[in-house]
Amino acid sequence: MSPKASTEVETVLRLTDITKRFGPLTANDAISFELARGEVIALLGENGAGKTTLMNILFGHYVADEGTVEAFGELLPPGDPRAALDARIGMVHQHFTLADNMTVEENITLGTQGLFSPKLDHTARKRIVDLSTNFGLSVNPRATVASLSVGERQRVEILKALYRDARILILDEPTAVLTPAEADALFRTLKLLVQNGLSIIFISHKLHEVMAVSDRVLVLRAGRLSGERKTAETNRQELAALMVGQEIAPPQVAPPRPGAPLLVFDKVSTARRGTGAFLDRVSLTLTGGEITGLAGVSGNGQAALAAVMSGVEAPSGGTISVGGQTVSDWSPRTALASGIARIPEDRHAVGSIGDMSVTENVIGERYRSERFSKRGLLDWKAARDFAEQLIHDYDVKCPSPDARIRLLSGGNMQKLILGRALDPDPIVILANQPTRGLDVGAVSYVHNRLLAARDRGAAILLISEDLEEILALSDRILVISKGKLSTPSSRGERSVRELGELMAGHAEAASHAA
Amino acid sequence: MRLEPKPAPSLGILLLYPLAAVAATVVIASLLVLAAGASPFSVFYLVAKGAAGSQFALMETLSRATPLIFTGLAVAVAFRAKLWNIGAEAQLYMGGVMTVVLGTGLLPLPSYLLIPIIMVAVMAAGALLLLGPAVLKTRFGVDEVVTTLLLNFIVLLFVSMLLEGVLKDPMGLGWPQSQKLIAEARLPRIVTGRRLHYGFVIAVVAAVAMWVVMKKTTLGYEMRAVGHNPEGARFLGIPVNRVLMKTALLSGGLAALAGFSEVAGLKGNLTLDLSPGFGYTGIVVAMLAVLNPLGVVASAIFVAGVFVGADAMSRSAGVPSYIADVMVATSLLTMVTAMLLVRYRVRWK
Numbered sequence: 037m038s039p040k041a042s043t044e045v046e047t048v049l050r051l052t053d054i055t056k057r058f059g060p061l062t063a064n065d066a067i068s069f070e071l072a073r074g075e076v077i078a079l080l081g082e083n084g085a086g087k088t089t090l091m092n093i094l095f096g097h098y099v100a101d102e103g104t105v106e107a108f109g110e111l112l113p114p115g116d117p118r119a120a121l122d123a124r125i126g127m128v129h130q131h132f133t134l135a136d137n138m139t140v141e142e143n144i145t146l147g148t149q150g151l152f153s154p155k156l157d158h159t160a161r162k163r164i165v166d167l168s169t170n171f172g173l174s175v176n177p178r179a180t181v182a183s184l185s186v187g188e189r190q191r192v193e194i195l196k197a198l199y200r201d202a203r204i205l206i207l208d209e210p211t212a213v214l215t216p217a218e219a220d221a222l223f224r225t226l227k228l229l230v231q232n233g234l235s236i237i238f239i240s241h242k243l244h245e246v247m248a249v250s251d252r253v254l255v256l257r258a259g260r261l262s263g264e265r266k267t268a269e270t271n272r273q274e275l276a277a278l279m280v281g282q283e284i285a286p287p288q289v290a291p292p293r294p295g296a297p298l299l300v301f302d303k304v305s306t307a308r309r310g311t312g313a314f315l316d317r318v319s320l321t322l323t324g325g326e327i328t329g330l331a332g333v334s335g336n337g338q339a340a341l342a343a344v345m346s347g348v349e350a351p352s353g354g355t356i357s358v359g360g361q362t363v364s365d366w367s368p369r370t371a372l373a374s375g376i377a378r379i380p381e382d383r384h385a386v387g388s389i390g391d392m393s394v395t396e397n398v399i400g401e402r403y404r405s406e407r408f409s410k411r412g413l414l415d416w417k418a419a420r421d422f423a424e425q426l427i428h429d430y431d432v433k434c435p436s437p438d439a440r441i442r443l444l445s446g447g448n449m450q451k452l453i454l455g456r457a458l459d460p461d462p463i464v465i466l467a468n469q470p471t472r473g474l475d476v477g478a479v480s481y482v483h484n485r486l487l488a489a490r491d492r493g494a495a496i497l498l499i500s501e502d503l504e505e506i507l508a509l510s511d512r513i514l515v516i517s518k519g520k521l522s523t524p525s526s527r528g529e530r531s532v533r534e535l536g537e538l539m540a541g542h543a544e545a546a547s548h549a550a
Numbered sequence: 551m552r553l554e555p556k557p558a559p560s561l562g563i564l565l566l567y568p569l570a571a572v573a574a575t576v577v578i579a580s581l582l583v584l585a586a587g588a589s590p591f592s593v594f595y596l597v598a599k600g601a602a603g604s605q606f607a608l609m610e611t612l613s614r615a616t617p618l619i620f621t622g623l624a625v626a627v628a629f630r631a632k633l634w635n636i637g638a639e640a641q642l643y644m645g646g647v648m649t650v651v652l653g654t655g656l657l658p659l660p661s662y663l664l665i666p667i668i669m670v671a672v673m674a675a676g677a678l679l680l681l682g683p684a685v686l687k688t689r690f691g692v693d694e695v696v697t698t699l700l701l702n703f704i705v706l707l708f709v710s711m712l713l714e715g716v717l718k719d720p721m722g723l724g725w726p727q728s729q730k731l732i733a734e735a736r737l738p739r740i741v742t743g744r745r746l747h748y749g750f751v752i753a754v755v756a757a758v759a760m761w762v763v764m765k766k767t768t769l770g771y772e773m774r775a776v777g778h779n780p781e782g783a784r785f786l787g788i789p790v791n792r793v794l795m796k797t798a799l800l801s802g803g804l805a806a807l808a809g810f811s812e813v814a815g816l817k818g819n820l821t822l823d824l825s826p827g828f829g830y831t832g833i834v835v836a837m838l839a840v841l842n843p844l845g846v847v848a849s850a851i852f853v854a855g856v857f858v859g860a861d862a863m864s865r866s867a868g869v870p871s872y873i874a875d876v877m878v879a880t881s882l883l884t885m886v887t888a889m890l891l892v893r894y895r896v897r898w899k
Contacts, residue, residue: 058554099897115897348785368787380785389779396771400786409768416766 046073048235049094049125049204054103056089063089064100065259071204076226076236078246078267081256081279085475087239090256091206095127096120107204126197127206132189134181140164141177144196160199167198171232172225186335187218194225205229206237211245212501215333216536223249241279243272255279279476290491292511295324296360298495299345299376299464304354306340313337313519315344317354320514320521322464322495327486328524329510330499333539337519338499339381342468345497346378347371359463372401377462379453381469381499383446387453390442394434395423397441398456426455431481447478454485465489465496471505483509503535517541553894567892571884578884579877586869593867597874600862601855607862609746613816615847615854617642617825619753620808621832622839622846623760628801630764630841631773632780633684633794637698638805639829640705641676645809647709648675650717650728650820653735653813661734668735669752669810676806677799679705684798688791702829710822717820728820737815749811753847756804760843763800773797805829834882840889853878 049071056064064086071077081087092098094105096117105112107123120127134143145160164177173191181189190210197205207226211219226236226249240246246253247267255263255278263278299322306315313336320341322328332338343349344356347368356363358374371378380386388397399408399419408419423437430451434444441449450470457465467486471479486509490496500506506513513530515522515538522538530538580590602608621638628635652668659667683701686692712718713726721729737748764770772793775783784790808828813820835853839845860874 346785347787368785369789372787378785385779386782386785389775389782391778392775396775400775400788403768403771412767412769414766414768414771 047071048073048108050106051090051094052104052106054090054093054100054105056086056093056098056100062259064093066103067256067259067261068103069254069261069264071235071237073235074230074233075252076230076238076250078250078253079237079239079256080243080246080253080275081241085256085279086259087256088208089259091127091208091237091239094120095125095206121200124201124203125206126200126202126204128190128193128197128208128210130208130210130212132193134189134192136182137180139178139180140175140184140192140195143181143192144177144199146196148200163199164195167195171198171228172221186213187215187221190214190222191225198229202234204235204237206239208239209241210238211240211242213334215540217540219245243275246275247272276476289487289509292327292490293325294511295493295495297321298324298359299497300357301344302355302357304344304351304356306344306349307352313340315340315351315519318519318521319354320497322497323512324463324493324495325490326511327490327496327498327509329506329513330497330516330521331503331506331513331535331539332501332516334501336517336539336541338468338516340519341516342381342466342499345371345376345466346380346468347376375460375463377457377460377465377494379450379457379465379467379470381472383449383453388441388449391440393438394427394441394444394452395419395437398423398426398452401456402460422459426452426459430455447474447481450474450478450482454482458485458489461492462489463494465494466499467496468499469501470498471500471502479505503532507532515539553890554897563892567888568885571881571888574884575877575881578880579873582873582876583869586873588867588869593863593869593873596863596867597856597859599859601859606744607858609741609744611851611855611858612750613745613747614858615850616747616750616753616815617808617812617828618831618835618850618854619750619757619847620811621805621828622835622850623753623757623843624801624803624805624808625832625836626839626841626843626846627760627764627773627804628680628797629836630777631794631797632777633687633797633801634695635680635683635698635798635801635805636695636833637680637683637701637829638801638808638832639825639827640698640702641679641802641805642809642812642825642829643705643709644675644679645672645806646813646820646824647712647717647809648672648806649735649810649813650731653731654729655732658732659734664734665737665814668814669807672806672810673803676802676804676809678802679806680798680802681795684795688794706822709820713820713822719819726822730819731814735814736818737811745816747811747815749815752807752811756807757843757847760804764843769793769796805832808832831878834878837882838885852881856881 047070052068054064054067055062067090079087089098093100096112096115096119099115107125110123112123113119135146141161141164144164161177168174173195175184175188175191175195181192184192194205210222214222230236238249250267253265253267253270253275254261255275257279265274301318301320303317303319304315305317308314315337318341330338330341340349344351347366347370350366356366358376361374363370363374384390389400399422403409403414408415420437426432427434427437432448432451434448441452465486470482470486474482486496486498498506498509510527512524512526513535514524515535517539518541576594583590583593600607601611621642624638624641625635648671649668652671653664657664657667679701680698683694683697686697687694710726713728717728719727719729740746740748740750764774772783772788775786775788776790776793780790809824812824817824831853835846835850838849838853856877857874860871860877863869864871
């Protein structure tokens, strides 16, 4: 099974019949697989398929209800992250676990030295430099983490694992925050690591990456191992089918019928805050009956743009008009009142209030309207009827409108947020990463709802880090880089390569020259 | 050891766990009673008898519960919005000050006018006292735990200054105490000859009102949303800072009513020992009630009963009445643990 044609395959990791249940939900159902020395396994599946749970069990964050984990022939005691580290398993989390105010080398050596050793061990610095040159992980060991780019931070995470002699490296969605060029550099590093005998588990839901880096693909669907293929013997269509359970049709997109400009940003700026990107005199017009896609690498100002458009942040300069009316006193309430629907990027932290019920969550944007309250008294019956209506109309699976929304799966939560936003027939829709982490069924559901809203005449801004999603849905594409917008391009006008260049911040001059 | 969330608990479980918590409290307190050389059975019998064994005992317990209901409500309302008001003690004293300022003859009005006027003024005084920390928190991010806690000491010294100065009773033989309230400003007793007064009724009405506010009004909805997830609440268009201000006004006002009820219902004048820590005990009361306003009434009566009963017990059994503090503290720990176990499963290893 190893790419190297050795007669004897050395198994470094063996998972046997791992089962994990959370109440009625079975997150992992009797999953078994082996990882060989020098092999790259891709763990493919939508969020909610059980990838993260499985890795958390492997890494000792969760205890499996059944099954065992063996590393290098030794049984790992369940529920002990230190045992995983000692067994030389390293993990690079999707959300980095670095101390921002410390230097790179301090972060890397953190936890490896005795509590009372006064100074940094000087052999440490040499090892870090060696590792980073050997594996193409260039980063300045003296720099503080706060000053690093996202790609550099990821390299620090990998160095951290290597410094602890990891022989098995788990990467959780490593490319989600990278530019295409950074991702290519990461893949080269992975190749070097494998040549040095490391084994890698690469978690992703992006098919083209999986095809590019792995030797073998394990597909998870709804907690089960739905398929296992050698990468050389499969293709994207087959993997997609294994992931979803059926062939998925791309959304049917009717030609747009552009209407009037419904949202106009005129030289909108936002305050500079921390290290995040800010907007500098951004002008943007959203036309009714069109989906405008905003492509870009995470952290280039999408958050600031979304914060302004959803009303959470008032611009420090410039004007905003919605439906032809200039809106002053910009706030979430005025944004809602002027007809903007918002689908936030983070449905757990922002889009919902986890410990409140489904009913309480769905009335959140309109609890003060005539429909749900009179003279400060809430009409719980109307609220509950509305929740039941959304549950029915949007096909939400939930035990009852009184259930805490935290207990719902990501897809069902997103359907409720979508319903909450679209029910008042908004004229402008902000869809910020509307399908992130959803299974394919839910993704196409969300896409179709957005397309239906477009055909009804709404102006939609779709922010996504998934270029394929942007390309599939957008009538017009803008690229954001370092807080600035590119010139728009209509469907099919720019190639993926050109968009990638714009995302990396290079070709703006070229496109101006053209 | 780790915690994993459980699905929603059934009603039976919800009722079973508090009972288990009480049982655990009794077991732990028994060990201390044994260590003090007495029989747990007779001690708990005496505590129960002292708390509720006679009409007199019961009225004493309810009378002691009255200020705890007010401070418990103040804390429950504030904590629901994650406004950590540790200053109910100071707000209580401000309520006491406002009661004697208006109630010692300044306003010669009949009771049915005077008492409502005093109550409104008292609530305003407590509300304004908490408004300061709330403004500091929302404007500058100053931790309200620190400001409200330290205000307790400042206000106590301020009251001491007043009682040695402008509010000092000229007929008080030099004691730091205020003049007596005029008769029209006093809350009548519910049963003649017993200490229980109409402040208890006001407290229960306040609890019901707070329950309605939390469950049925947009304000209660906003407070809960802000408490659970301020960022999410802000996204929904809830004015988070304004809600925190309103919460502060409500909470400060409720705590100040405890001072009014003690002065107008029980003591008749303001002294420096008006409260043996009712403001702090209010935190325990609110936590025991899991911040439910109606639960606050029950937990205030329970806590008051333990204190009153332990006083009576210590006189006859010779076990120090400090056992009451131990029991209340233990019950808080067991109750918090029980509520945790209702919602999470503990995994050892």
